[in-house]
Amino acid sequence: MKKIKNWMQLGVTSILAVGLLVACGTAEDTPEEATTGADDVEAEAGDEKKSVLVMGTSADYPPYESVDVTTGEIVGFDVDIAEYITSELGYELKIQDMDFNGIIPALQAGRVDFALSGMTPTEERKKSVDFSDVYYDAQNLVVFKEEDGLSSVEDLAGKTVGVQLASIQEEAAVELQEELDGLTIETRNRVPELVQELLAGRVDALIIEDTVAAGHLEANPGLVRFAIESEGETGSAIAFPKDSELTEPFNEKLQEMMEDGTMEELILKWFGGEEQ
Structure with missing residues (x-):
């Protein structure tokens, strides 16, 4: 019985040894394959970026x-x-x-x-x-309803002016606000939103670049404009x-x-x- 037991122990030990060798081989191969794949993805991303x-x-x-x-x-x-x-x-x-x-x-x-x-x-x-x-x-314009009869920036005192958020026109409005009493500024993310606010009477005038204003003026015959003198960057x-x-x-x-x-x-x- 003792001899049989010894043979069984030897067989189990051999199996364990072979298993360890196989496992070690797999562990060495896998990182190599994973590294190659990552390099390929990185290279592709680099090519696309370029x-x-x-x-x-x-x-x-x-x-x-x-x-x-x-x-x-x-x-x-x-x-x-x-x-x-x-x-x-x-x-x-x-x-x-x-x-x-x-x-x-x-x-x-x-x-x-x-x-x-x-x-x-x-x-x-x-x-x-x-x-x-x-x-x-280009040049900035004040756009307003013809019926309101504005003719100069001084007429914007006490009015609400709409401008695009973070635009050069917003900066122009802030400068005017320092000069004109009661001028209020409303900002919107998009120019079409501003035009709708003007048409709905929620703002009295807009400050828009001339080339951008052209299409809105053509589409809305009741709107008119006058130019603002530029002193800063254009x-x-x-x-x-x-x-x-x-x-x-x-x-x-x-x-x-x-x-x-x-x-x-x-x-x-x-x-x-x-x-x-």
Whole structure:
């Protein structure tokens, strides 16, 4: 019996030894395979990051950017500029729509690579992001109901003025508020919302860029406007995260567009030939 017991113990020991060897082999092989898979995924992500650029915009600002009601696509002056430059530089373009006041935070957080949204490169914004050269200049208008008979910024005293949140027009309204007694400011995320507020009588006037106001004035014959004299920064530029490697090549392409007539063609296409 003792001999049988010894043989049984030897057999069990052998089985355990073989099992350990197999287990060790599997443990060595598995991490190697897992590491290779992770490297592949990382490489693919890296390739995509290099080939696709994400543009942030607020698609409520025609003719700069808006949603085509027929196709659902975002189209406009800024979109054409972005498509041209990214194509020239060998990138694919992805557009991300968001509220205007979310664009700079999105750039700072790295959720978008650049932004084209009719944005003026103010000194305050330059503290948070970098800008390209100005690619288009325009003017602010006060838009109001014709029956209200406003004729100058002084007439805005005691009135409620609507502006887009975080826009250069909001800054203009704040400056006017310091000069005019009783001027109240209402902000909304999107320009069409502001126009509806004006038509409904919940605000007395709007401050909007002239090229953007044009379509709303045409669609609403009862609305009229007058221009505001500009003293600060004007014009639109492309915004980038601080120290972005894209700023210089984008600037070079903007310059080429201005020199070879491409920019003029896009201005004629989107602004009806009224170059500012």
